[in-house]
Amino acid sequence: MNIIGKRKIWFTIWGIFFVLSVLGIAFRGLKTGLDFTGGSFWEIEGIEDKEKVKEVLNNFKADVISIDKDGLKLKIKTKVLKEEDHKKILDEFKNINASKEVKELKFETIGATVSRDITEKAYISIALASLLIILYVGWSFRKVSKPVASWKYGVCAVLAILHDVLFVVGIFSILGLLFKTEIDSLFVTALLTVISFSVHDTIVIFDRIKENLKRSEKEDFEEIVNDSVLEMIARSINTSLVIILVVLALFLIGGETIKTFVLALLLGLITGTYSSVFIASPFLVVWKNWDDKRAQKKISKL
Amino acid sequence: MKKSLIFKFVFLLFIVVISIVVVLPKGPDLNLKIIGINYKKELKLHKGLDLQGGTQLVYELDVSKEKNKSEAQDKAITVIRNRIDAFGVAEPVIYPESFGNSLRIIIQLPGIQNIDEALNLIGKTAQLEFKEQEPMNVEGGQLMTLQGNWKKEPVLTGAEFKKAEVNRDEQGNVEIDIEFNSEGAKKFAEATKRNIGKQIAIFLDNQVISAPTVQSEIANGKGVITGKFDLKEAKNLAIQLNAGALPVPMKLVEQKNIGATLGEESINNSFLAAVVGLFAVMIFLLAFYRFFGFITVISLFVYTLIVLTIFKLFSVTLTLAGIAGFILSTGAAAEASVLILERIREELRKGKPIETAIDMGYKGAWNSIFDSNMASLILAFIVYYLGTGLIKGFGITLAIGVVISLLTVVLVSGPVLKFLATRSFIRNKKYLSILLGIKEKDIKGEKL
Numbered sequence: 001m002n003i004i005g006k007r008k009i010w011f012t013i014w015g016i017f018f019v020l021s022v023l024g025i026a027f028r029g030l031k032t033g034l035d036f037t038g039g040s041f042w043e044i045e046g047i048e049d050k051e052k053v054k055e056v057l058n059n060f061k062a063d064v065i066s067i068d069k070d071g072l073k074l075k076i077k078t079k080v081l082k083e084e085d086h087k088k089i090l091d092e093f094k095n096i097n098a099s100k101e102v103k104e105l106k107f108e109t110i111g112a113t114v115s116r117d118i119t120e121k122a123y124i125s126i127a128l129a130s131l132l133i134i135l136y137v138g139w140s141f142r143k144v145s146k147p148v149a150s151w152k153y154g155v156c157a158v159l160a161i162l163h164d165v166l167f168v169v170g171i172f173s174i175l176g177l178l179f180k181t182e183i184d185s186l187f188v189t190a191l192l193t194v195i196s197f198s199v200h201d202t203i204v205i206f207d208r209i210k211e212n213l214k215r216s217e218k219e220d221f222e223e224i225v226n227d228s229v230l231e232m233i234a235r236s237i238n239t240s241l242v243i244i245l246v247v248l249a250l251f252l253i254g255g256e257t258i259k260t261f262v263l264a265l266l267l268g269l270i271t272g273t274y275s276s277v278f279i280a281s282p283f284l285v286v287w288k289n290w291d292d293k294r295a296q297k298k299i300s301k302l
Numbered sequence: 303m304k305k306s307l308i309f310k311f312v313f314l315l316f317i318v319v320i321s322i323v324v325v326l327p328k329g330p331d332l333n334l335k336i337i338g339i340n341y342k343k344e345l346k347l348h349k350g351l352d353l354q355g356g357t358q359l360v361y362e363l364d365v366s367k368e369k370n371k372s373e374a375q376d377k378a379i380t381v382i383r384n385r386i387d388a389f390g391v392a393e394p395v396i397y398p399e400s401f402g403n404s405l406r407i408i409i410q411l412p413g414i415q416n417i418d419e420a421l422n423l424i425g426k427t428a429q430l431e432f433k434e435q436e437p438m439n440v441e442g443g444q445l446m447t448l449q450g451n452w453k454k455e456p457v458l459t460g461a462e463f464k465k466a467e468v469n470r471d472e473q474g475n476v477e478i479d480i481e482f483n484s485e486g487a488k489k490f491a492e493a494t495k496r497n498i499g500k501q502i503a504i505f506l507d508n509q510v511i512s513a514p515t516v517q518s519e520i521a522n523g524k525g526v527i528t529g530k531f532d533l534k535e536a537k538n539l540a541i542q543l544n545a546g547a548l549p550v551p552m553k554l555v556e557q558k559n560i561g562a563t564l565g566e567e568s569i570n571n572s573f574l575a576a577v578v579g580l581f582a583v584m585i586f587l588l589a590f591y592r593f594f595g596f597i598t599v600i601s602l603f604v605y606t607l608i609v610l611t612i613f614k615l616f617s618v619t620l621t622l623a624g625i626a627g628f629i630l631s632t633g634a635a636a637e638a639s640v641l642i643l644e645r646i647r648e649e650l651r652k653g654k655p656i657e658t659a660i661d662m663g664y665k666g667a668w669n670s671i672f673d674s675n676m677a678s679l680i681l682a683f684i685v686y687y688l689g690t691g692l693i694k695g696f697g698i699t700l701a702i703g704v705v706i707s708l709l710t711v712v713l714v715s716g717p718v719l720k721f722l723a724t725r726s727f728i729r730n731k732k733y734l735s736i737l738l739g740i741k742e743k744d745i746k747g748e749k750l
Contacts, residue, residue, distance in 0.1 A: 083421060083554055111362070111555030125688045132680045140673050189623050189685065189696045193630055196681045196700075200634065200674035204641065207670035235644045242586060242640060243633030246579035250629065253575045258622050265626075 003233075004226040007282035014163060014279055021170020024177075038116070039065060040086070042076040043106035047096055050074070056092045060085050073105065080111055122188040126165065129192060130158045133199055137206070144210045147221050148288050156283045157202045160275035164198045165191055167271045168264055186261040194268025201240065201276035205232045209281070222285045229281050240273040310717045317713075318604060321611040347613055348393070349412075350621030350695060356412040357420060360556035363405045367550075372398075375405045377549045382409060382424055384545035389423055395619070406555070417559060419538070427551055428542035430460035431505040432490075434497060452503050452510075457493045459547075462486025464523075466543040468536045471528070476536045478527040480543070487523025495519040504529075506539070572622065576629050580606070583636045591643045593737040597722070598639030601714035605635045608706050618702070624695030627682075631703020634678065638711050641667040642719070647738065653746035656734060660723040664716055671711060678704045 003010075040062075047053060050067050053074060057064050063079040081089070086107065094102045134154035141150035168191060175181040208228040216224050247269060251262040351358055363378060365371040375398050386394045386409070395410040414420055436451035464481040471477050482490050493502065494516050503513040504527055511529040531539065584602065587595035609628065613620065646663030654662065679701060686697030727733055735742040 083557075087418070106559060108558045109554075109556060110558075111360075121688045125684050128688070129681050129684050132684070133677055136676060136680060137673075140676075185693055186623055189626070189693050192681055192685055193626070193696075193700075196678045197630075199677040200637065203674040203677060204670045207673060211666070211669075231648070235641065238590070238644070239637040239640045242583050242636040243630070245582040245586060246576075246629050246633050249579035249582060250572065250575040250626070253571055253578060258572065258626065261623075261626065265630075 001230060002226060003229050003277065004222055004282050004285050007278075007286065010278035010282060014275075017167055017170065018163075021166045021173070024170045024173035038080055038110050040078050040081040040109045041106070042074070042078075042104070044074045044076065044093060044102060045072055045105055046100040046102035047074055047093060049096065052096050053093065056089060056096070059092075060089055062089065080109055083109075122185070125188070125192060126195070129195055130161060133161070133195075134158055137199075137203065141206065141210060144213050146213075148284060148291075152287055153206050153284065156280045156287070157199055157206070159283055160202050160272075160280035161195050161198050163275045163279050164194050164268055164271045168194060168268045171267055172264065181260060183260065183264075186258070187264055190261050190264035190268065193265055194272055197240075197243065197269055198272035198275060201236055201272055202280045204236060204239070205229060205276055205281055206284075208232050209284070221288050225281055225285050229277055233277055236273060236277060240269060244269050307717055307721060310713060314604070314713050314717070318607065321604075321607040324611045324614050325607055347610075348617050348619040350619045350624065351395075351410045351412060352622050353620060354412050356410060356559070357414045357417045358556070358558045359409045359411070359417070359420070359424065359554060360399075361407045361409070361425070361552040362555045363407065364551045364553065365405055371405060372400075374549045375400075375407065378552065379407055381546050381548050382407065385423055385541055386411070388541040388545060389420075391420075407552070417557065419534075421554065421557075423538050423541065425552060425554060426542060427507050427548045428460070428539075428545075429505075429507050429547040430463070430543060431456035432458040432493065433503045433505060434493065435500050435502075452505075456505070457502075458482070458486055458489050460543055461546070462489065463543060463546075466540040468533070468540050471526075475528065476531060476533050478536055478540055478543070480525050480527060482523040482525070484523070487521075490523055490525065491519060491521045572625050576625065576632075579629060580632060583633070587636065587639060590739055592739040594643050594646070594719075595639075595739070597718050598636070598643065598715055600718070601639065601710045602632070602635060604714050605707055605710040606632070608710070609703055612702055612706070613699075618698055619695060620699075621695035623693055624699040627696040627699035628703055631678075631700055631707055634675065634704060635707035635710065638667070638671045638675075638707060639715060641671055642711070642715060643738070646719075647740050647744075650734075650738075650740065650745045650747065653748070655747050656728055657723040659747075660719050664719060668711070672708070675704050675708055 044053075048069075050069070053067055053076065054064060057076070057078060062081055062085065065077040065079065066075075067077075068075045086109070090104060096102070134151060134157070137154035137157055138151035141153045144150060172181060172183055172187070176183075205228060208231055209225055212224050212228050212231075216227070218224055218227070244266065247262060247265050251259070251266055363371075363375060365374050379396055379398060383394070383396050386396070391411050391414060393412055395408075395412075397408055399406045399408055409424065411417075411420055433452040433454075433456050436453050462482050462485055464483045464486070466481075467479045469477055469479050497516045498518060499516065501513045501515050503510050505511070511531075512527060514528070580602070584599045587598050587602075589595070591598070609631075612618065618624070642663050645667045646659050649659035649662045649666075650656070682697045682701035682704065684697075686694055686701065722728060728737070731742055731745050734740075735745060
């Protein structure tokens with residue numbers, strides 16, 4: 001089997017997902033939860049009349065973002081409310097419906113500065129993680145800088161990471177559109193985990209390339225990469241399967257509060273396995289071929 | 303057996319025994335007495351707010367006027383901790399956080415659902431001041447109004463307090479008895495002497511709460527605050543006065559409450575999921591790698607045992623994200639096993655004898671196991687240092703899990719496999735093929 005030779009197919013599949021994800025993110029954006037946007041969130045039981053709720057909130061000049069009905073509950077989102085207003089509004093709510101007891105199930109407020117920090121930190125952590133991984137892989141592969149410089153392994157690993165992150169984010173932008181799935185700060189954790197496992201998988205294959213480069217009699221880099229991928233593909237799928245088993249259990253029976261988190265993980269693990277075989281390794285070959293061509297041009301110019 | 307191998311087994315046995323003792327649900331608490339040092343610690347798994355329900359409050363400190371900002375933050379935390387302790391919340395978590403220029407204090411109150419009281423208690427600055435009347439030429443001896451002219455500089459502040467206590471007077475009205483420290487008592491005596499027949503106002507956070515008229519000099523440093531407060535308010539005020547005033551004003555920027563029932567459902571389900579997932583992995587390993595798989599299952603058990611021990615010993619707070627980190631590192635531990643066993647199979651297919659195959663399998667897989675786990679560790683540290691609140695827990699458990707999974711590879715799978723390699727029954731192709739779950743004809747070596 002020649003996986004590396006068919007790289008155009010894999011890159012095309014990547015390209016399609018890439019475009020879909022970018023389109024999804026560009027046009028729909030991600031449906032971000034309170035963690036990212038800041039604001040106040042209520043879950044109230046015992047009121048059915050949305051209009052009256054809106055009226056009360058308007059009287060207090062609270063900027064209503066959304067009021068949704070969820071079974072017996074009303075989910076209310078507004079811009080940040082002050083604690084004094086929160087109490088007063090709640091008293092008003094209790095007056096709306098005299099026959100039923102109005103219960104406040106949940107009230108959360110996250111200030112704008114807090115949410116800005118969370119978003120900022122999310123970007124910084126992903127960027128920092130990518131950078132450090134390039135550095136680490138570059139260092140760890142320093143003994144095999146021929147025919148491809150060791151830092152390029154790191155870059156290819158990060159390319160696979162970007163593929164995975166983009167894929168998961170893209171899917172969630174579509175889910176946000178279809179099911180109003182919101183992302184919260186746990187989502188960032190999920191992305192970071194996906195990064196970690198994507199790198200795991202990629203490193204396992206790269207390690208084999210490293211080993212084969214040292215001992216194989218073959219000269220052709222492309223062939224060596226292909227051999228390494230073939231030798232490792234079953235292992236890569238098996239190891240991923242082990243982790244996916246655990247996460248699948250979490251997804252199917254784990255608590256409701258972490259469903260989104262686990263779904264992000266599951267998607268990421270699957271694409272992480274794909275990307276290390278079909279993105280990171282072929283790209284290494286593509287890069288080497290580019291370098292060769294450029295070197296040849298230089299020679300022919302001379 | 304080699305000496306180093308024996309040493310490893312003994313060390314392993316030692317760790318396992320200790321771990322079992324610690325992990326047992328009704329395990330003992332730490333109670334060390336070494337050369338006069340007494341160290342006591344209750345050993346238990348700490349559940350995070352999202353798992354047991356409760357309230358999280360985040361305050362931003364206004365430190366614009368402070369020179370030493372972090373000192374103000376530290377002091378504020380001490381004051382808040384004192385107040386909460388006096389209020390009687392079990393295991394509150396209070397920690398500072400800073401980002402950019404803003405300093406914050408995060409307060410987690412497990413089990414507290416009604417947060418109004420907590421907000422009143424924590425958020426108030428509770429700056430108590432005693433102020434004298436500004437001398438004025440009052441025509442016709444009119445009485446001062448309460449909003450009247452008080453001197454700007456207080457004669458006494460809450461800093462000169464010894465303690466405050468709630469009591470009732472003869473009519474049953476709530477009052478707060480206060481006692482000054484020696485310096486405060488001196489100042490109080492002077493102030494009362496100076497102001498006989500005049501009022502002294504008691505200010506709380508720049509609001510007059512009462513302005514009694516001084517009857518006589520008070521030399522014993524004891525006073526009474528009366529005002530329009532009920533028992534609860536008085537108790538809160540007494541707590542605040544005892545805990546001291548906040549060094550700087552604070553603003554509430556985040557509040558969250560998590561229902562206990564939601565938490566309970568989550569933890570039960572997630573725990574069940576973890577167990578089911580772990581069993582699925584074990585069955586997978588057994589089905590695929592048979593007896594060799596069994597060895598790695600044992601090492602997974604040891605891994606779980608040690609990780610739980612560390613959680614208990616170092617009071618790691620378990621959050622949902624933390625459990626996820628734990629489960630994922632368990633996955634990584636299993637991954638390491640698969641890598642080693644696959645490598646052994648590969649070497650056998652190449653015709654290597656079993657001892658070399660095991661040796662190569664272990665050494666060859668180790669590089670990629672180490673590299674990939676290092677990448678995870680890098681990530682765990684980033685999450686820990688940059689993450690906020692609940693996410694931090696993910697970084698901690700992931701890091702612990704990764705380190706321990708590397709340790710179990712070195713301490714369990716490695717030595718056991720090496721020991722196995724020296725046994726004679728493994729040199730029979732038929733036995734080996736059954737034990738490793740590999741076809742007999744795939745074992746290419748002439749001699750094992």
